[in-house]
Amino acid sequence: MRLPEPTFYILTALADQPLHGYGVMLAVRQLSDGRLNLRPGTLYAALDRLTEDGLLDIDREEAVDGRLRRYYRLTDAGAATLNAEVEALRANASLAAARLRHRGSRPALGGAR
Amino acid sequence: MTDVARLRRAYRRLMWVYPRWYRRERGAEVVTTLLDDAAPGQRRPRLAEAYDLVRGGLLARFRVPRKVGSIVAALVLTLWTAIAGAALGVALSPYPGPPDQAAAVRAAIEATTLTPHDIPGPVVSCDAECPDPAPGDEVVSYDTAPDHTASVAVLYHPPAEQIPDVTTAAHQRLAALGWQVTPLLLQSDGYVSFTASNGTLVLYVVGDTAAGSTPMVSVDVSKGFSRPAVMALALGFAIGLPVGWLVAAWLLQRYRRHSMESRIGITVCGLPFLFLAFVSIAQTALMGFVMGMSEGGYTPKDVRIPEFVLTFLPSALPTAAIGVGAAALTALVLVARRPKGRFAGRSPQRPLPGTA
Numbered sequence: 001m002r003l004p005e006p007t008f009y010i011l012t013a014l015a016d017q018p019l020h021g022y023g024v025m026l027a028v029r030q031l032s033d034g035r036l037n038l039r040p041g042t043l044y045a046a047l048d049r050l051t052e053d054g055l056l057d058i059d060r061e062e063a064v065d066g067r068l069r070r071y072y073r074l075t076d077a078g079a080a081t082l083n084a085e086v087e088a089l090r091a092n093a094s095l096a097a098a099r100l101r102h103r104g105s106r107p108a109l110g111g112a113r
Numbered sequence: 114m115t116d117v118a119r120l121r122r123a124y125r126r127l128m129w130v131y132p133r134w135y136r137r138e139r140g141a142e143v144v145t146t147l148l149d150d151a152a153p154g155q156r157r158p159r160l161a162e163a164y165d166l167v168r169g170g171l172l173a174r175f176r177v178p179r180k181v182g183s184i185v186a187a188l189v190l191t192l193w194t195a196i197a198g199a200a201l202g203v204a205l206s207p208y209p210g211p212p213d214q215a216a217a218v219r220a221a222i223e224a225t226t227l228t229p230h231d232i233p234g235p236v237v238s239c240d241a242e243c244p245d246p247a248p249g250d251e252v253v254s255y256d257t258a259p260d261h262t263a264s265v266a267v268l269y270h271p272p273a274e275q276i277p278d279v280t281t282a283a284h285q286r287l288a289a290l291g292w293q294v295t296p297l298l299l300q301s302d303g304y305v306s307f308t309a310s311n312g313t314l315v316l317y318v319v320g321d322t323a324a325g326s327t328p329m330v331s332v333d334v335s336k337g338f339s340r341p342a343v344m345a346l347a348l349g350f351a352i353g354l355p356v357g358w359l360v361a362a363w364l365l366q367r368y369r370r371h372s373m374e375s376r377i378g379i380t381v382c383g384l385p386f387l388f389l390a391f392v393s394i395a396q397t398a399l400m401g402f403v404m405g406m407s408e409g410g411y412t413p414k415d416v417r418i419p420e421f422v423l424t425f426l427p428s429a430l431p432t433a434a435i436g437v438g439a440a441a442l443t444a445l446v447l448v449a450r451r452p453k454g455r456f457a458g459r460s461p462q463r464p465l466p467g468t469a
Contacts, residue, residue: 021142022149039162040146041169044139045176052179067148068141 003085006046009036011055011074011082018059020069021047047072055081116156121148123157130170134366175355177362178369186387187361193390194357195350196397200419202349208342208416210263211236211254212314217265217334218252220314223290224283224332227269234265263414264335273328280305280320280330287316313337315413338413346416364445370452383444385437389426397422 003011006028013019013027021043028038038046050056055078059071074082124147128140147162158166177187203209211217214233222228234252246253246268253266271279281297284307288294292309299305303323309316317333368379397419404415427434 021146025146025150039165040143040150041162041165041167043146044143045169045172048173048176049179067145069145070142 002088003081005032006036006038006042007050008082008085010038010043010046010050011078011085014056014072014074015079015082018071018073020062020071022069024072050078054078116154117148119156120151120158124148124166127158127163127166128170130167130174132170132174132363132366134370135170135173175358175362177358177365183365183369187358187365189387189390189394190361190364191354191357192394194360195353196393196419197423198349198351198353198356199346200349200417200423202345202347203342203416203420206339206342206345208336208339208345208413209420211265212334212336214252214254214265217254217314218267220311220316220334221267221332224287224309224316224318225269225279225330226286227271227279227330229267229269263417264333267332267334269330269332270328271330273322276320276322276328276330277305280307280318283318283330283332284309292316310337336413339416342413342416346419364448367448367452371448371450372452375447375450375452379444379447382440382447386441386444389437393422393426 009028009031010024012031013024019027021040024047025038025040025043028036047056051058051072054075056072057075059073061068061070063069121144124144125140128136128143131140147158177183218229229251231251234254236254246266251268251270253268255264255266269279284294284297287309292311294309295307297305297307303321305320307318309318313336315335315337317335319331319333321331322328368376371379400418400422401415404411404418
């Protein structure tokens with residue numbers, strides 16, 4: 001089953017390094033070219049779910065100037081899930097590209113003979 | 114107070130939408146992220162932020178752990194609470210209990226033109242099966258039985274040879290007076306019966322000349338279709354659904370944060386109740402289906418099915434019911450104890466400052 005878009009971007013944001021909540025928000029905004037703007041209520045609901053499913057884990061926490069930041073990292077299961085999604089997207093993209101290459105080179109189905 | 118301090122306080126206030134356990138575990142972190150994302154000079158939460166937090170908080174209150182056992186337990190608790198809500202709704206509506214005895218006797222006199230001897234008669238509280246009236250009693254009210262037989266019985270003892278005529282005449286008279294009557298049912302063993310309804314009362318009239326029984330005409334009067342009772346049933350059920358899920362979510366989130374030993378204890382104590390609740394749900398669904406499919410469909414008394422289901426077993430097996438209840442109470446006490454601080458059921462965390 002395909003990953004929902006916010007989940008895909010959260011896992012992608014954490015693919016190469018652990019990030020805290022605000023870091024994930026910024027990364028998702030950047031990765032989606034500003035199209036996806038996760039607010040904290042939505043972001044933490046997703047982080048809870050992904051942590052409960054074993055796709056994310058807490059890496060560390062820092063408290064600076066009374067502000068507490070928890071860093072999240074991708075688990076092996078999370079990396080495998082993201083990898084499977086990447087493969088599925090790649091396969092779909094290849095399929096679409098192959099069909100587009102042949103565009104116009106075959107007669108249209110049901111066309112005049 | 115600085116702008117940041119004011120904003121922090123406003124965010125913390127909004128965090129009250131979240132359950133307490135969530136605020137303890139996540140509150141400081143979420144507020145930090147909100148402050149990080151705030152615009153320079155921002156003094157109060159933006160509308161979109163407030164909406165997002167309220168939505169997230171409500172979802173957190175309704176969220177159950179994503180495990181099959183938790184989801185099944187939540188469904189069972191939710192449906193059981195809805196059935197209990199339906200039973201409570203009907204109990205609080207004007208329906209329960211037998212009809213007013215004087216009104217029932219007036220209806221019986223209207224049907225038969227005969228006046229019973231002992232008015233007012235005794236009130237008999239009975240359970241799954243009600244006893245026959247004592248000799249000499251011609252009017253008896255049967256009250257609040259779990260098998261929903263709340264009715265007033267009015268009995269006549271004319272000479273045996275007149276009984277078929279009295280019953281047939283009652284049928285014609287009620288029909289002429291505008292009551293909705295079912296056809297006369299003549300049985301080979303000496304029974305003549307019919308049902309009549311005027312919306313307020315339902316009369317079940319039987320002329321009994323069967324060999325071996327006391328010849329009599331009995332008029333069993335119960336309350337008619339009650340729209341308020343049906344509405345109370347639906348309302349109680351509808352309110353019970355979210356309330357049940359909310360309570361189940363709270364219990365299961367608390368259960369998740371307990372140690373393994375505590376969870377085993379809670380499971381052992383809580384399982385008998387969950388099993389009984391599941392049986393009650395299945396029984397309600399079955400009775401609801403069977404009554405609906407039966408000839409004539411639902412009767413007014415069927416609004417008491419939820420109460421019957423919830424009270425039948427405790428009245429039939431009180432010792433077992435007390436045992437299951439005591440075990441369930443123990444499970445509740447065990448769950449209600451403060452769990453050890455755990456985060457998302459995974460890494461142990463130290464308490465977070467300023468979030469409770």
